[in-house]
Amino acid sequence: MTSSAPSRPVPPEAASPAAALSTWLEVTPRAAWIAGSVFAAGYLLTFWDFLRNQAVQAVTQPSDWGHTLLIPAISGYFVWLKRDQLLAEPFRPSWWGIAVFVLGMAIYMLSAFGPPAVQHHNVRGLGAAVALLGGALAIFGLRSFRFLWFPWAYWLVFGQTISERLLSRVTERLQDWSAIGADILMNTFGIDVERVGNVLTIHFSDGTSHPLNVAEACSGMRTLMAFLAIGVAMAALGLSTWWQRAALVIAGIPISLFVNILRVTSLGLLSIIDPNMSAGEFHSMVGLVWLVPAFLLFLGAMWVIRNLVIDEPGTGGAS
Incomplete structure (x- = not known):
């Protein structure tokens, strides 16, 4: 007569490969902010043409679009107000963010080299905004979307010139x-x-x-x-x-x-x-x-x- 040995509890981090990977990918706020700074520098270089054109339109038409120069600062202030919630837990980078970033790059490239109907300043703005969201999710994780969606949407809607x-x-x-x-x-x-x-x-x-x-x-x-x-x-x-x-x-x-x-x-x-x-x-x-x-x-x-x-x-x- 045989008896089976009692099963040992499985550690939570080993319950699923996804959970283990998520734990392994946890990063400190300091490391996340460093990665975010590097991403911001690369973002400025990648989307410089769109950002420069937007700034030129705001400067040359100040009574109509001058406010777009202030929108990024206001969006940043909204993020600053949520800093305690953002820093409450470790950041878990998300692979979904990379997919969103690729989608944004695809929209931007389509607006630059696609059919004339989509070669439009606002389409470029959409691509740049989606890529920015993807980069944020890739670095700070999906949880950060709860606190970043409003500043991001505010910049997307009000931070660019709307076509005539x-x-x-x-x-x-x-x-x-x-x-x-x-x-x-x-x-x-x-x-x-x-x-x-x-x-x-x-x-x-x-x-x-x-x-x-x-x-x-x-x-x-x-x-x-x-x-x-x-x-x-x-x-x-x-x-x-x-x-x-x-x-x-x-x-x-x-x-x-x-x-x-x-x-x-x-x-x-x-x-x-x-x-x-x-x-x-x-x-x-x-x-x-x-x-x-x-x-x-x-x-x-x-x-x-x-x-x-x-x-x-x-x-x-x-x-």
Whole structure:
């Protein structure tokens, strides 16, 4: 009569090859940050052409796309806010990250050498963003995605110039409303204005007139992206529930419209002093100045949204 020897417990790390490999691949935060720095240097070299073109567009069109220069810093700040959660556990590099990185490189190469239909700045931006995400997952592991997805998505959406073909479908309608609003507002101020489509013609007392093309003078409607970027950042930092954040982001559309009505009106008033003030560099400066009241309007909207519902102590409201 034989008896089998009692089975010994299997160590957790030997339960499966995948688990053992995952444990073996654990890296310290210091090693991960060193690897991340090396990857960042290689990333800049690889995608330098896209990054340089994006910077050039932001510098040459500051009133429309200057905000894209700040988006990487804001995304980095979002990552910094999550540093404690990121460092709470050892990093486990993921092979899936390499696959995502290869996908991003494929998209980028397709946009550079593929059919003309995909040779597009925004397609290159998508490829660069996917490659960046893949590199982050490969170094910091899949767990890091919980904390990195929002900064990454914020940079993808707001950190690059949106083509006229995509943006014009939205801005054309907003330009119409801006022209109507500016027409009403300037007539309220007693200014003799005639509107034909998107063209406002200001008639002066000496019998001369000056046309103000809202489709051109209000190219700042493209700052809709800047207003939305401000709204998303403020919602993420200053509001706690999903509906409050969504409401503030949606509020960016009427705020953008209202500020641009004021912007066109101010250009019309300045053209009375000097018609050249409604064009050129001065026109661009006016667009940047109006970002300040837009920010203040966002602060006011956030205060209203935050105080719409006040949780009583002990009611278990969202925090």
